[in-house]
Amino acid sequence: MTYTDDLQNRVDQIKKGGQEKYHRKNEEKGKLFVRRRLELLFDEDMDIEDALFANNMDDGLPSDGVVTGIGRVNGQDVCIMANDSTVKAGSWGKRTVEKIIRIQETAAKLEIPMLYLVDSAGARITDQVEMFPGRRGAGRIFHNQIKLAGRVPQVCLLFGPSAAGGAYIPAFCDIVVMVDGNASMYLGSPRMAEKVIGEKVSLEEMGGANMHCSVSGVGDVLVQSEEEAITYTRSYLTYFPANFRNKPGVTDPVDVQAFEKSITDLIPENQNAPFNMYDFINRIIDEDSFCEVKKKFAPELITGLARINGKSVGIIANQPRVKGGVLFPDSADKSAKFIQLCDAFNIPLLFLMDIPGFMIGTKVEQAGIIRHGAKMLAAMSEATVPKISVVVRKAYGAGLYAMAGPAFEPDACLALPTAQIAVMGPEAAVNAVYANKIAELPEEERPAFIKEKQEEYKDNIDIYRLASEMVIDAIVEPNDLRNELTKRYKIYEAKNATFTDRKHGVYPV
């Protein structure tokens, strides 16, 4: 055998991954082989692979269970690490960890996106001294992720388990895409939970994809297959630049989808009646350009990327159809991360307001709604990208503040003619101010008195009055909103702002 044949044989053998039985087991679960996943992810073949021969002296550990390298996604070079679950269940040995650390260092040097294709049982306990505690132990992976956060996009595609310490890889990514049925995250397995704390629980219930994407909010996007996860990721990355120094790419402008009902037809006159905010969003963005983040988590607030006239924009919109569009601890939390994500990568923000305020009551106070709300306000306030808020209908109380109200330096606060801005709605305000007076009146006189006071109150918060006081910058014809936004974003592109001079804020987390 020649030297080259020998080399080729070894490469071929390593690229096969683990034993055949583990390939079959994965197939049964609808899981693709790691190298197939990468073929689907990249435009063409992966360009560079490093440390293919890692741990090649040990027969059973090809590439030490992880593939690392660089390939192109939508023409952009990206770094990847991808666990091979046919090799010791994708567990981490010394070289696995070193490979992950090195590819992260490469992403930092080149300032290009870092993608994590995770399918791993966690640390190899037998290798713990080499891979766990030291300077280049697994802790360094997370340290690097934290350093990369906001410098380059970091995406986690979760195809299988992400267990114990490994569960922090998804946690430090900008976004986590989870495959329903196969993906899971947990610090302690159900078996461990039963042994240590006596809890009997299923994996799905404790750490499954559906739970994380709808209850805990650790997952962002729930998909039904690995192919769907990859398609979503490729589409998601089109909204982003390679790093924080650049602006997102611009695509050819696409017209808005044609609808029978216009925006004006859509919005009910009664401020308290719900309507579907998705219908509103679809009438101002390029057709089919909405890429939603955290759809199933805290759906009273919609967060997603879209394009207006070919340019990326991050949308934060109250959804009156769910929980009245009221802000809760989870929705405040959801928006804080989304705002930071967009601001980090120079994606302009659009706030669409139809909000009765923050939720009140014992339950939310005990859940810390004040500090979660503060977190949202802080993220929104600090965002220096072009920032436009639109008062679609009501904007009551701290809801106005959280949704980039005039005091928080939006480049513009626009209102539709249906807008209503106030500390609280007319019903609540009249009750608050005239409670004693109403109680004193004979019962038959009360409705007329309440109605009169509500009308007075409505005059006081009339949107034209607020425009006269220059609280808002413009009143926009609803069906012209898309044009107005297109013009304004184009002009605000020149904005070059820093928030303030300091090391960093003290976050109300």
Added chain:
Amino acid sequence: MTEIKASMAGSVWKLTVGTGEKVEPDQDIVILESMKMEIPIATETGGTVKELKVTEGDFVNEADVIAIIE
């Protein structure tokens, strides 16, 4: 059997279906009033309304069962 639960605390403003009625997925079952807003509570699955656990004017807490669909 599917339990339809209140998405948030509030009072029952309107029942939009009756017991024994057939319902489609995403159809509103009741409308709550909370934070001065109308809060529609829909069923995710279709079926027949087996039981309505609330009447108009009742206070419900988040996650209280409102109706059972079979």
